[in-house]
Amino acid sequence: MTLLEIRDLKVYYYAFDGVVKAVDGVSLELESGEFFGLIGESGCGKSTLGNAILRLVPPPGRVAGGSIYFQGEDILQLPEDRMREIRGDRISMIFQDPTAALDPVYTIGDQIVETILAHNPEVSRKDAEARAIELLKLVGIPGAEARVHEYPHQFSGGMRQRAVIAIALANNPELLIADEPTTNLDVTIEAQILTLLDELRRKLNMSILLITHNIGIVAEYTDRVGVMYAGKLVEVGRTVDVLTDPKHPYTRGLLGAIPGRGGRKGRVTEIPGTVPNLANPPPGCRFHPRCPRRFDPCDQEEPALVPLPGEGRMVACHLYRRLES
């Protein structure tokens, strides 16, 4: 069943020096219960896309077009108070830096409780507190009964991210957006957190949209993957398919950057050149200035995302249009 359907989404930042087209016509579907990875170099528009789903793109950013259907309803059309009811209740988000994502002056328990009460005013404070303890246990925080009364600064980095996950899970969301949730953590803790997320996903039957620039993580945890480049989705498919047989030259470049699968070295760095300025992206295929395989139409015509053989396989590259015809 389709949980989330993004259609031709455009999110632009109206900055002083021009319009930054951070997400420029992205279409994407997420299934119920799936673990979806969104990958791409820094500055490709991944976070912007994630924020747009909650309608929390910071100014001067704005959704400039398209639609986002969540269980069949276009949430971009909802009034703000209806959207608020969805945030933290049916769609939750966890951030890169758990330290920055927690209010330093309230206890972890307070922040869980207020998240529960914001969406379930009929629940008593006492019940919400009991649920908070239950949630801390669920995410594997030892001594939950005592730690629920502690402040964020009393938690270690890994425990803090667990607490953030507990808050995100407070109302049993159907979708969890995780924007580089382990970038600030060390490798062992990173593995623990991602394994935890994966277990919780199965247990609670939620979907996860994991934003990352680490291919190793995508390989290890996700069912499907989308590759973003310069505000565009350039390739989608089952993770195994995309990683074993990448089609788009950009995806190939990303994979070329990993020496061994799954290692911490799976950082996206080794494609020559840089992500273009999205205020003034290159014409045609946005990857063409860096593409080893560019040919005639590449700097003129923009390639559309077209289906390929294989389950849900799509790619946006002229190479495949040529093969097709």
Next chain:
Amino acid sequence: MLDSDLLRLIGRRIVGLIPVMFGIAIIVFLVFSFVPGDPVTMLIGKQSDVSEEFIQQLRHKYGLDRPLYVRFFYFLRQLIHGDVGISYQFNRPALEVVLERLPATVELAFFALAVAIVIAIPAGIFAALKGGAVDRGIVGLSVVGFSMPNFWIAMLLILVFGTTLKVLPISGRLDVTLTVERVTGFYILDGILAGDWEVVRSALSHIILPALSLGIPAAALIVRLLRNNLISVLGAEFIRAARARGLRESAVIYKHALRNALIPTINIVALQLGFFLTGSFFVETVFAWPGMGRLAVDAIYARDYPVVIAAVMISALFFVLSNLLADILILVTDPRTRGVR
């Protein structure tokens, strides 16, 4: 944890206060020994019919003809017993003279702080939230408010409300026709205690202009600070995270952003309170407000150093107390400060 933190904090401040008070007293004493002129010459002033012999008698009476180290020794001995000496001007214990003036200063300080907070907090929030022209307007006003010295604001207020509109009194603490039994020394409180609403009304109307004169520049400073803090907190990740949790905008702003923005503002507010409590010579002079600031300055001119010492010691006490108050408030509002040594 909070309790033990509080006790430790209070203990440390009080213990720190004692050497400060002694140090200040000694410094003031020594400074006065080296500035030209002594209390007797100042007391006698330009009266030319006073004989040199009489002056010498007075000097002898006050011990001013003794060598400095002897006087210093006597002074220290007094000080250890908590006595700063007799006022030359009033011929009464200096501390008593100062304490008499204290309620006027404290009452004014309290109202000035109220003015500053009542103006600054809503204006700061409003500027930070509205942005644009509203923000620029408030920031502009705060620059003006802060760059006007408070005696200048006092003159302006007198001109507008006192002289031109004639709606508010511009001098003293009470209409001359009224009296109230002195219980606390705070006229408004004394009026309430006596059930004399005429006194309360008069005392309130007298305090408005001096309180505004002191409070406006402080408000201007606090507005800027609160606005900047609030804007920076509103850009913080945890505010976006709070929205992502589906909290109402009012909870996001008043529960999360404001509390975080107020913490770094507390120290500055306390500093302002400290200044108010030590008395403002200018404002007290302009409004003929019988407070400690004016008393202290008059005492300096009269070389009445026991009064100066008493006033400075009380001021130091107030500074420490307002800082202590700030520390306590910060301890209560910011959990990160608790349990750290």
